[in-house]
Amino acid sequence: MPAPSECPRLKPICSYLDSLTGRMDMVVLEQVLRENPITIDDVEKACAFNEERYQRNKVAFSDWYDLLVICWRPGQGTAIHDHTESSCGFKILKGTASEIVYERSSDADPDSLLVRPVRKRAYAAGEICLAQDQDIHRIINESSSNDLVTLHIYSPPLHMKFYEVDPSLNAPGSVSTNTELGRLLSGRR
Numbered sequence: 001m002p003a004p005s006e007c008p009r010l011k012p013i014c015s016y017l018d019s020l021t022g023r024m025d026m027v028v029l030e031q032v033l034r035e036n037p038i039t040i041d042d043v044e045k046a047c048a049f050n051e052e053r054y055q056r057n058k059v060a061f062s063d064w065y066d067l068l069v070i071c072w073r074p075g076q077g078t079a080i081h082d083h084t085e086s087s088c089g090f091k092i093l094k095g096t097a098s099e100i101v102y103e104r105s106s107d108a109d110p111d112s113l114l115v116r117p118v119r120k121r122a123y124a125a126g127e128i129c130l131a132q133d134q135d136i137h138r139i140i141n142e143s144s145s146n147d148l149v150t151l152h153i154y155s156p157p158l159h160m161k162f163y164e165v166d167p168s169l170n171a172p173g174s175v176s177t178n179t180e181l182g183r184l185l186s187g188r189r
């Protein structure tokens with residue numbers, strides 16, 4: 001883990017986060033990400049890639065937050081996950097992040113981990129993606145040639161649950177197809 005001193009432009013964010021004694025409000029979390037003019041050059045020492053899967057690089061943490069720089073090679077992405085009891089947000093520092101948002105496929109079983117995709121959005125450099133509690137999504141670097149680097153705040157540190165696309169959406173006779181919003185996706189985690 002790089003010391004925050006190796007990324008001096010992150011010090012104001014770290015100082016604020018170290019003062020937390022409880023969960024961050026989402027409005028404040030967005031404000032912290034938006035108002036701190038962090039660039040890809042400011043987190044260079046924290047950037048490490050993994051050719052097999054996206055790489056989470058922790059910069060600072062406490063009982064009430066994790067601050068991470070996440071590095072994504074082309075095609076790398078998360079599993080489908082929620083944000084149980086955490087406020088979460090990230091800023092795109094380089095590249096483009098695609099977010100696919102899901103809903104539970106049935107309200108009948110509250111314990112079901114089956115979901116269906118409902119919308120998709122691309123976030124360019126400088127934009128901020130937010131999620132909390134029961135928000136379910138996955139993040140992917142869909143570029144075929146460009147890396148993605150993102151700066152994440154989780155408050156408190158995230159203990160996510162994982163989900164799967166409801167296989168009945170692909171059952172014979174269903175009107176659904178075996179793609180998600182037009183793109184065939186593997187089960188990468």
Ligand SMILES: [Fe+2]
Pocket residue numbers: 081082083088131137
């Ligand atoms: Fe997430």
